[in-house]
Amino acid sequence: MNDCLFCKIINGEIPSSKVYEDEFVYAFNDINPMAPVHILVVPKTHITNVLDITSENSNIIAHIFEAISKIAKQQKLEKGFRVVSNCNEYAGQSVFHLHFHILGGKQLSLQMA
Ligand code: AMP
Ligand code: ZN
Secondary structure (H helix, E strand, O other), rough: OOOOOHHHHHOOOOOOOOOEOOEEEEEEEEOOOOOEEEEEEEOOOOOOOHHOOOOOOOHHHHHHHHHHHHHHOOOOOOOOOOEEEEOOOOOOOOOOOOEEEEOOOOOOOOOOO
């Protein structure tokens, strides 16, 4: 995907503040944090959003959640944190490369919408 912001971040064309990286996953601080800890976790392969997850690529999603668990512990978020993925514009997705927001570091409101 040539024109994808997060593909460019993953391949280093656009700078980011890296938090975690392995063979399949890249994680970096959100440029516009909504909480004291606001990290984006993305697959290194381009998947558009949750609607693009299939039996062919869902192993990457399991791996992403393993990474999220590691990152949450590294960031000392054991007390509580939230994982969010916005799917399509109607839900607020603005970058069309699958990503999971990790939000934490404060008491989060119960409001989900
Ligand atoms: P969403 O609105 O769920 O698609 O989330 C996209 C997120 O990407 C937003 O929270 C933005 O603040 C964040 N974002 C956009 N550009 C960058 C960037 N260059 N570096 C880090 N985060 C970014
Ligand atoms: Zn992409």
